[in-house]
Amino acid sequence: MATDYFQVSPDSPPKLKKIEDLNNTPPPEPFEVKKYKFREHCFNEMRASYRKYRSRLHEKYKKYETDEVRMQHIPEGLSAEDWLQMLQLFASPEFKALSLKNANNRSNQKVIACTGPTPFAQTEYDMVNVIFDFDGCHIMSLSLL
Known part of the structure; x- marks a missing residue:
């Protein structure tokens, strides 16, 4: 029987027993x-x-230098308590360390993305098509001579 192939002995390592358990579970419903x-x-x-x-x-x-000035300019749709919590988050050493690390990483980038939301693979594909179109046009024009 084909199901006997997947049965694991009791002396087998736990990893193989997990595989057997996975095999015995029915597939999820669509x-x-x-x-x-x-x-x-x-x-x-x-x-x-x-x-x-x-x-x-x-x-x-x-935008603002001090927390007192920031508390006078609470963003629209945000309560004073929530804004105060955000101020505490932004002032925390962990947040500042992460921001500094990300800023340093960003400044060290050699290639700056300039294609907007278009993925690089799509831009590359479009550029290859332009080269092939260019070659095709110029080969045809030379053949007419």
């Missing part, structure tokens, strides 16, 4: 897979939105 993918997509979108929002708050934080 709806469950879609639900999981949708959930992951939603969480990724929420993470990205929160990072953008926090970045905008940090820009407002950097």
Whole structure:
């Protein structure tokens, strides 16, 4: 029988026993897979939105010199308590160390992205097509002579 091939003896290492357990579990339902993918997509979108929002708050934080002045300019839609928590986060040594590390890494970049949201692979593909089109046009024009 084909299922006997996957059976592991009791003396086998735990890693192989886990493989046997995985083999005995039924595959997930298609709806469950879609639900999981949708959930992951939603969480990724929420993470990205929160990072953008926090970045905008940090820009407002950097506008002013002192916390007293910053507390007078609370961003719209944010409570005073939440703004105070963000001020404490932005002033924390951990946040400042991470910001400094990221700024140094950014300044050490040799290649600066200038294609906007277009992936580099797409830009490279487009450039290759332009070269092939150029070669094709010039070869054809030479053949007409």
